[in-house]
Amino acid sequence: xxxxxxxxxxxxxxxxxxxxxxxxxxxxxxxxxxxxxxxxxxxxxxxxxxxxxxxxxxxxxxxxxxxxxxxxxxxxxxxxxxxxxxxxxxxxxxxxxxxxxxxxxxxxxxxxxxxxxxxxxxxxxxxxxxxxxxxxxxxxxxxxxxxxxxxxxxxxxxxxxxxxxxxxxxxxxxxxxxxxxxxxxxxxxxxxxxxxxxxxxxxxxxxxxxxxxxxxxxxxxxxxxxxxxxxxxxxxxxxxxxxxxxxxxxxxxxxxxxxxxxxxxxx
Amino acid sequence: xxxxxxxxxxxxxxxxxxxxxxxxxxxxxxxxxxxxxxxxxxxxxxxxxxxxxxxxxxxxxxxxxxxxxxxxxxxxxxxxxxxxxxxxxxxxxxxxxxxxxxxxxxxxxxxxxxxxxxxxxxxxxxxxxxxxxxxxxxxxxxxxxxxxxxxxxxxxxxxxxxxxxxxxxxxxxxxxxxxxxxxxxxxxxxxxxxxxxxxxxxxxxxxxxxxxxxxxxxxxxxxxxxxxxxxxxxxxxxxxxxxxxxxxxxxxxxxxxxxxxxxxxxxxxxxxxxxxxxxxxxxxxxxxxxxxxxxxxxxxxxxxxxxxxxxxxxxxxxxxxxxxxxxxxxxxxxxxx
Ligand SMILES: Nc1ncnc2c1ncn2[C@@H]1O[C@H](COP(=O)(O)OP(=O)(O)OP(=O)(O)O)[C@@H](O)[C@H]1O
Ligand SMILES: [Mg+2]
Numbered sequence: 001x002x003x004x005x006x007x008x009x010x011x012x013x014x015x016x017x018x019x020x021x022x023x024x025x026x027x028x029x030x031x032x033x034x035x036x037x038x039x040x041x042x043x044x045x046x047x048x049x050x051x052x053x054x055x056x057x058x059x060x061x062x063x064x065x066x067x068x069x070x071x072x073x074x075x076x077x078x079x080x081x082x083x084x085x086x087x088x089x090x091x092x093x094x095x096x097x098x099x100x101x102x103x104x105x106x107x108x109x110x111x112x113x114x115x116x117x118x119x120x121x122x123x124x125x126x127x128x129x130x131x132x133x134x135x136x137x138x139x140x141x142x143x144x145x146x147x148x149x150x151x152x153x154x155x156x157x158x159x160x161x162x163x164x165x166x167x168x169x170x171x172x173x174x175x176x177x178x179x180x181x182x183x184x185x186x187x188x189x190x191x192x193x194x195x196x197x198x199x200x201x202x203x204x205x206x207x208x209x210x211x212x213x214x215x216x217x218x219x220x221x222x223x224x225x226x227x228x229x230x231x232x233x234x235x236x237x238x239x240x241x242x243x244x245x246x247x248x249x250x251x252x253x254x255x256x257x258x259x260x261x262x263x264x265x266x267x
Numbered sequence: 268x269x270x271x272x273x274x275x276x277x278x279x280x281x282x283x284x285x286x287x288x289x290x291x292x293x294x295x296x297x298x299x300x301x302x303x304x305x306x307x308x309x310x311x312x313x314x315x316x317x318x319x320x321x322x323x324x325x326x327x328x329x330x331x332x333x334x335x336x337x338x339x340x341x342x343x344x345x346x347x348x349x350x351x352x353x354x355x356x357x358x359x360x361x362x363x364x365x366x367x368x369x370x371x372x373x374x375x376x377x378x379x380x381x382x383x384x385x386x387x388x389x390x391x392x393x394x395x396x397x398x399x400x401x402x403x404x405x406x407x408x409x410x411x412x413x414x415x416x417x418x419x420x421x422x423x424x425x426x427x428x429x430x431x432x433x434x435x436x437x438x439x440x441x442x443x444x445x446x447x448x449x450x451x452x453x454x455x456x457x458x459x460x461x462x463x464x465x466x467x468x469x470x471x472x473x474x475x476x477x478x479x480x481x482x483x484x485x486x487x488x489x490x491x492x493x494x495x496x497x498x499x500x501x502x503x504x505x506x507x508x509x510x511x512x513x514x515x516x517x518x519x520x521x522x523x524x525x526x527x528x529x530x531x532x533x534x535x536x537x538x539x540x541x542x543x544x545x546x547x548x549x550x551x552x553x554x555x556x557x558x559x560x561x562x563x564x565x566x567x568x569x570x571x572x573x574x575x576x577x578x579x580x581x582x583x584x585x586x587x588x589x590x591x592x593x594x595x596x597x598x599x600x601x602x603x604x
């Protein structure tokens with residue numbers, strides 16, 4: 001099956017997934033409300049509790065919230081696919097002359113749009129509660145692109161999870177057990193340097209840390225006078241997180257597509 | 268006429284269960300063939316293999332000369348399928364469902380949209396077309412699903428129990444639609460449990476049971492195969508049934524059946540008119556009241572009974588309902604001896 005029809009069919013499926021935002025209240029809550037809630041909660045509960053010399057903790061937090069939210073957004077990919085596999089519509093897809101990869105491609109693609117919407121809403125909410133972009137606009141744009149790319153890669157991991165579990169609920173548990181700690185043992189909410197040794201080393205090499213570090217830098221949200229990070233990934237956060245995004249996609253995209261073909265075949 | 272669907276020795280096992288046990292079939296281009304069989308006969312399994320959804324353990328199959336196992340992607344381009352359970356997206360509207368299917372058949376944006384509207388119209392769904400499918404009734408979903416099979420005007424169509432769950436009006440309307448399709452040269456394989464449906468629609472009927480073809484032919488041929496005429500008697504008082512059966516038994520050329528109706532007995536006979544007249548006189552003399560007396564050609568139900576040793580209706584019933592039928596009933600495996 002040609003790449004062209006894989007992309008074309010993927011877009012048809014992506015469009016179908018996006019139509020659902022309007023119709024399914026769950027999706028709306030997930031995409032629209034939870035980002036607002038995250039920003040407000042962190043900004044007001046933690047934002048005023050911790051002092052950062054020379055800067056505002058609230059500004060420091062924003063990149064972390066962005067990072068965590070888009071990575072969490074990948075849960076949606078997994079749950080959506082797991083749900084699709086239980087639905088009758090999959091039988092229809094299987095009998096159509098469409099690309100076998102389209103269902104998974106379409107799902108990860110529509111999730112980029114969801115994440116874009118979530119990011120926009122979070123940014124607006126952030127701006128309202130006092131967050132500011134202090135670097136150039138171009139850098140900031142780059143920051144958002146990095147967030148989207150990284151979350152796209154995590155979507156492929158969750159796609160594989162979603163296609164390997166018996167029900168959508170299991171995907172949520174998987175997220176909670178794996179993604180939750182990974183996004184916390186990082187520099188999302190506190191500087192990595194302040195963590196105890198074992199956690200610190202993990203946090204320093206955690207790609208989510210470098211993602212957050214990169215966006216923080218690109219948004220100009222690192223307070224002046226903050227000491228240079230000592231770990232290599234945090235010194236080269238853009239490079240390191242781009243590397244991880246590419247690596248994850250290269251490994252998990254083929255695995256997820258293969259898994260889809262396998263799952264769709266039997267039953 | 269050319270052969271367009273062909274299957275040879277299809278075997279499909281699910282653990283212990285043998286869903287298909289060496290099924291052969293052949294469908295000529297431009298005809299309607301009905302796969303007729305009771306629950307669990309293997310109809311859906313056969314359709315699933317022919318439409319590339321599942322692979323058989325043994326055997327081979329082709330559609331328009333294309334091997335279903337070796338080139339499934341090519342087969343999908345020329346088939347339309349409506350499965351037993353409606354495969355539509357309930358969060359999308361009827362229009363969005365059909366439009367999406369059109370695009371996945373690569374009809375293009377414009378064609379997909381116009382085709383979707385056209386089919387909604389044809390299946391009487393125009394008004395509901397822009398409502399999410401979750402607000403549809405079961406019959407509406409069924410019709411939408413059937414419309415989905417027709418989106419690409421595929422030359423070969425597979426409909427798995429297309430009219431199950433439809434009311435009489437929708438069913439009759441659908442039969443008309445299906446007939447029209449065939450006039451345009453399409454080929455159709457449909458499955459059904461309804462003898463009447465096969466009788467109405469199909470040029471050829473394939474009776475399957477326990478995963479095997481047990482008979483194939485036009486409905487007339489099948490009826491001839493069972494032979495002759497039937498006398499069907501309904502007595503006024505069930506207490507008279509054994510006596511009536513006894514008298515019918517003496518003139519019958521085969522086994523008696525109860526035809527699944529109370530106080531009724533059916534006998535295949537060789538010289539219908541005369542025997543019926545004699546019989547009615549004898550009944551009168553014996554004081555047996557008769558509320559219905561019919562001389563008729565065998566129905567497909569008779570055919571099924573004769574072929575499988577069990578009625579289509581009573582598959583799940585282990586216990587014979589009427590004593591006189593016990594010889595014919597029960598779950599005889601395979602062909603009757
Ligand atoms: N996925 C499956 N796993 C296990 N057994 C199966 C599976 N699919 C079908 N079977 C079995 O195979 C046999 C044939 O099933 P099939 O669905 O083909 O029957 P059918 O003729 O379509 O029946 P119905 O009229 O009830 O739809 C049945 O005994 C069924 O239990
Ligand atoms: Mg079936």
